[in-house]
Amino acid sequence: MLVISIEDETSTLTRGHLRTAWALIDSFGWNGIKTRLQGADVKVAGIRSSECRPLNARAIARALGAWYARARRDLPWRRSRDPYRVWVSEIMLQQTQVERVKDFYQRFLALFPTVESLAAADEHDVLRAWEGLGYYRRARQMHAAAKVLATEHGGIFPRTVAALRGLPGIGRYTAGAIASIAMDLPEPIVEANSRRVLARLAGYAKRLDRPGGDEPIWKIAHSLVPQRDAGRFNQALMDLGAMVCTPDRPLCTACPLARMCDAKNSGRVSRIPMKSVRRATKQLREAAIIVRRGARVLVQKREEGEWWAGLWDFPRVQAAARKIHQAIGESKTLQPLACTQPKALGTFTHTVTHHRITLAVVACTAARTGKLSQNLAWVAVDKLGELAMTSPGRRIAKMIAQPSVR
């Protein structure tokens, strides 16, 4: 016989009713339940008993908080709880490692210190501040969200995760992060670090790399997040994942939660969380064409729906090395310019997500000046630095800026 007290209610359950108990835990959260289940075979928060171990939220928060007080990272975005600044950092940190973000964060805030200044900015300037950080959609969505915030919310961030998630670029994680860190709301987060920490802590060994696959982890996160200082707790979880509970060779001897960690106690740390299967990379062959016309070169803005949408690049043709000349002749963009004197400048590879692009660089001279569409422009070589460019585009721009190549 088990007795579970929930708020003011008391339910009496037998083992046959555990499913109901999990549903109740699911509804109210572990924190909302005063439990006397210690001796029973009950697990935690909406997850079947066979899938994970029970967790003591209080003990975890206590041990983690003490560790965080002495071990926390000193990060630029931790010096302010201004929702705008927290937001900028969270968007930049999506799928991007902390070390890479630091400088971008500082520079971006110097350029766009408030949501109003971002809303008023030109998209190209926002992209230029983002150049090199990747996932440029983030910058454009953030810019769009800033406009919504400025015009429809008076520049004030909404104070619920549901409303935050209505803004472009803010998903479940980012909404929880802003709510907990900037507003001290008791909202859970799950991202790369906490996902790993929580999976190991609870001994959750099932696959996470499919849609909804980490739903149990969200339930665990929800069951653990404290009513007070949720932002601190969430950041502590992330720090632990980043510094101690690492993917390879975690430092369990330095972990404040090792005693309560099911993966550690069952010798499964290296197998939890389960590794995801990787997709094969696809090989592409393209050429970037440097079309010269006096001191200027032709650049092309990447269209909506293309890679690097909104950024400038040198015109491309899709062709292997031997067919580049023919491809230039057939290119709608380049054909009218009657390019002459093609000269190969070299080849390099560029990897984007699971594509590997072998990119030949060919310079030529425009014999005619075709009528340019809006996404094309002639730009002086020494002005290329003012453009927001793709990573390969920037690399080529630097190449041709050298006197030896000019």
Add this chain to the structure above:
DNA sequence: AAGACGGGGTG
């Protein structure tokens, strides 16, 4: 339920 989306650091 998958795939697309960037780039750089690490072993």
Add this chain to the structure above:
DNA sequence: CACCCAGTCTT
């Protein structure tokens, strides 16, 4: 080269 990263959005 393979793997990883304070995810989000669209088919």
